[in-house]
Amino acid sequence: MRRRLICAFVAFVSMCMWSIGQMKAVTVTLTVDEGVGRPAALSRAEQNLSMVLTEINRAQQAKTILTTRGFPMDDFSLRSLLRLWAVTPFYCDDEEVVERCWIFKDGTMMVSHIPLIITPEGENFGVGTYQEAVIEFDSNGGITDFRLALDAHVAESMERCGSVVEKEKQMIIMQYIERFRTAYNQRDSDYIEKIFSDDALIITGKVITVRRNNDFGGLSQKVEYTKQTKEQYIRNLKKAFKRNKWINVKFSEIGENGESGGCAGITRSTVDPTKYGVRLRQEWNSSNYSDEGYLFLLWEFPEDGRDPIIHVRTWQPEWVGGKRQQPDDDISTLGAFDL
Incomplete structure (x- = not known):
């Protein structure tokens, strides 16, 4: 029985890796204000967010659960992400995300305007309602919050x-x-x-x-x-x-x-x-x-x-x-x- 479970798990992981290989990874570039030093943790934050968004896209396209093992997230942010996913799945609309990042005095960081498409049950991949996510990081680049911005709307700049x-x-x-x-x-x-x-x-x-x-x-x-x-x-x-x-x-x-x-x-x-x-x-x-x-x-x-x-x-x-x-x-x- 145990061997069958292990084999099933290995097969599932292999399927996930194959799916990720078929889907282009989401690259994340976080910029800082002029004159603000770029902390080393910002690169880790980019890598961590890229990992999460790539897995979100894989799971949404494959219509499977999120594989969260190894996610660089604390318990609070992971629960927040899973609650959102349980209500309505979504995916990142851009393969290359470039956004400004707030760098706070205590070393924590925050980025908003991460583009997401909310996909109601039964809709095909690529069709849905635009939303934006707000992501917070600790001073080491680990994700501490994942939430949707309130009432995001597609609109022209003015x-x-x-x-x-x-x-x-x-x-x-x-x-x-x-x-x-x-x-x-x-x-x-x-x-x-x-x-x-x-x-x-x-x-x-x-x-x-x-x-x-x-x-x-x-x-x-x-x-x-x-x-x-x-x-x-x-x-x-x-x-x-x-x-x-x-x-x-x-x-x-x-x-x-x-x-x-x-x-x-x-x-x-x-x-x-x-x-x-x-x-x-x-x-x-x-x-x-x-x-x-x-x-x-x-x-x-x-x-x-x-x-x-x-x-x-x-x-x-x-x-x-x-x-x-x-x-x-x-x-x-x-x-x-x-x-």
Whole structure:
């Protein structure tokens, strides 16, 4: 009996290897921002994601289960992947995936916009609904999360910015923005904690000076990003409030078509009408620290009259190494979060 099981397993593995050989492997290239050092773990992250996407394509085409033995995933990410697969199989739509990767201060990494096709039961391979996946990695390149981006939609770049918001709604949103700004100036952490959703995605950043690793030496500047949970962000914010005798935060709207074209400052989701993207220029001045940058807030204004909440907060600098940066649509629009 045991011998039959072993033979069956060997035959199954051989079939999988034959199928993979017939299907071209998905190659993954992850890029980093200019001035950001490329960590060694990024290559492992590319290889690990390539392995997972290739197996997903093999299993979807062969209409078989996923062979997850040896997958470079922790228990949480593997369970997430298997739950998604059990509900509706999918496959990667591109044989060559090239995407920007966030590199966080603690060495962890995150990539979004991984193209997937969701294939309902009974449909042929190559036909389905477009979705995008978000993948997170630990500091060694191992996969720690595999999830679908919410409400991903196929859309042209300008449509992904969102729809134009009527003036009345803009005024209401700006009223809440002003309350939000005032809370920082008043060091009111209770209000800020209340206005963020419990599962909010918060990305903060600061410009740091580093020594170049080349023959010429010298100093250069780069942006150091940190991804935080709501709990972590509020805890660190309270510490910042205690360190600074005073804080003065100013927001100014990015124009109707962005600083130099692109998405408007306030847009409404074409997928979920309760979601609004707000892009702002932020000036942060305090007794211990100052910076200027672009702030993106993903707000939800529930239709049932409940108080609005913030689901996403991202920040990027306006100046790096003496050069002015433009708002990056990849991190500061509704399209960046598939809305």
